[in-house]
Amino acid sequence: MDELFLVKYGEIILKGLNRPVFESKLVQNIRQKLKGLGAFDIHRCQAAIYIEPTEEVDMDAVEDRLKKTFGIVSISRVKKAEKTMDAIFEAAVVQMDKVMREGLSFKVETKRSDKNFPIKSPEISREIGGRIADHYPELIVDVHNPDVELTVEVRETHAYVYTDKIAGAGGMPVGCNGKVSLMLSGGIDSPVAGYMMAKRGLALSAIHFYSYPYTSERAREKVLDLAGILAGYCGHIDVYIVPFTEIQLQIRDHCPEEYSTLIMRRIMMRIAEKVARSHGADALITGESLGQVASQTLLALGVTNEAVSLPVFRPLIGMDKEEIISISRKIGTFETSILPYEDCCTVFTPKHPATKPKLDKVVLSESKIVDLDRLIDEAVAGVERVGVNG
Ligand code: ATP
Ligand code: MG
Numbered sequence: 001m002d003e004l005f006l007v008k009y010g011e012i013i014l015k016g017l018n019r020p021v022f023e024s025k026l027v028q029n030i031r032q033k034l035k036g037l038g039a040f041d042i043h044r045c046q047a048a049i050y051i052e053p054t055e056e057v058d059m060d061a062v063e064d065r066l067k068k069t070f071g072i073v074s075i076s077r078v079k080k081a082e083k084t085m086d087a088i089f090e091a092a093v094v095q096m097d098k099v100m101r102e103g104l105s106f107k108v109e110t111k112r113s114d115k116n117f118p119i120k121s122p123e124i125s126r127e128i129g130g131r132i133a134d135h136y137p138e139l140i141v142d143v144h145n146p147d148v149e150l151t152v153e154v155r156e157t158h159a160y161v162y163t164d165k166i167a168g169a170g171g172m173p174v175g176c177n178g179k180v181s182l183m184l185s186g187g188i189d190s191p192v193a194g195y196m197m198a199k200r201g202l203a204l205s206a207i208h209f210y211s212y213p214y215t216s217e218r219a220r221e222k223v224l225d226l227a228g229i230l231a232g233y234c235g236h237i238d239v240y241i242v243p244f245t246e247i248q249l250q251i252r253d254h255c256p257e258e259y260s261t262l263i264m265r266r267i268m269m270r271i272a273e274k275v276a277r278s279h280g281a282d283a284l285i286t287g288e289s290l291g292q293v294a295s296q297t298l299l300a301l302g303v304t305n306e307a308v309s310l311p312v313f314r315p316l317i318g319m320d321k322e323e324i325i326s327i328s329r330k331i332g333t334f335e336t337s338i339l340p341y342e343d344c345c346t347v348f349t350p351k352h353p354a355t356k357p358k359l360d361k362v363v364l365s366e367s368k369i370v371d372l373d374r375l376i377d378e379a380v381a382g383v384e385r386v387g388v389n390g
Contacts, residue, residue, distance in 0.1 A: 002080045004052040010073035026071040026173040033065045068233045072168030079161045091161040105142035119217040120302040128209035172201030174234045179203040181281035185343045186222045189287030190332040196315040198234035207272045232390030240275050243382040254368040256371040263294045265365045266307035273308045274380050283311040294353035
């Protein structure tokens with residue numbers, strides 16, 4: 001095949017001695033991402049990864065998946081050419097055709113890692129640049145600040161020619177920083193929270209609470225769909241689905257209404273912690289944002305947090321709803337999130353929730369639930385695991 005991808009990674013270059021670990025994780029994730037799209041030769045060289053199809057593949061599909069791979073900063077589509085000036089020029093024309101427009105400025109940059117190639121880098125740049133300028137009279141040469149930089153790499157077996165740099169998803173390779181569990185509702189916020197933490201190199205599992213028959217089968221499907229969209233970025237996600245009806249009914253029947261949401265959130269956290277620990281996740285993620293609703297005031301978050309000892313990551317804590325929505329649109333979860341299916345949080349919403357709760361009062365109210373520990377254990381025992389792929 002004469003076309004391949006060159007992928008550059010950013011932040012992981014900074015990781016000193018850990019660098020090889022990060023690099024091999026990224027290569028492993030790329031292999032995983034491209035499964036089902038064909039056969040590839042993937043190798044690393046000087047802070048870049050070359051992804052070369054060894055059979056006919058859908059290059060646009062490959063590009064789409066690479067764009068969703070954390071740890072990748074830029075992606076270039078590269079033409080492979082024989083190591084002659086004519087072949088390099090031909091490949092350069094194919095690449096320039098893709099970007100040509102009136103008034104475009106360009107320059108040629110050459111890297112010659114095969115020192116046996118008889119022509120030196122500056123000369124290659126000069127000759128290819130001259131031939132391109134002749135071929136496209138409307139092009140402007142600008143060696144200082146060009147619109148397009150055409151790169152020629154002369155390597156061991158072939159020359160590689162490329163211009164475009166497509167922005168990658170950035171961040172760090174998923175899994176290189178460990179594994180955490182996302183508390184995933186059907187709303188707008190929690191999928192965005194999961195995306196942001198996966199971007200920091202965390203592998204995700206998800207925990208979802210449902211209250212059948214108060215929440216429907218379709219609400220559950222919606223959550224699995226959201227997990228599927230996230231899995232498009234971070235790979236396979238196991239979704240742990242927790243039956244929550246009994247506990248919600250107990251809260252409704254035994255606890256003061258003003259604390260019911262907070263008590264529910266505390267119990268959710270306790271169950272989530274047990275589920276997370278049982279499959280080796282070392283923190284929880286929520287989509288909470290300071291002040292967004294009564295259960296997310298400063299004091300309410302403190303009361304919720306007190307229920308667990310695992311770290312709880314709240315990457316949206318300082319963000320406005322508008323900012324969250326714009327990420328949600330960008331990553332493709334928004335349209336699914338706004339489907340109007342109920343969430344268990346909204347089924348028994350109190351009219352006047354406390355916004356300045358006192359921990360001791362909440363704990364006292366919570367103790368009115370008979371046998372809460374047993375109920376929690378039963379919920380954990382009733383968890384269903386559904387594996388979701390992107
Ligand atoms: P979202 O848009 O993510 O639903 P929200 O603004 O509606 O968030 P809440 O309903 O108060 O906020 O929930 C706060 C956080 O608690 C959610 O972001 C999510 O992490 C978690 N959460 C809420 N409901 C559920 C659920 N049914 N299953 C799992 N986690 C949940
Ligand atoms: Mg919600």
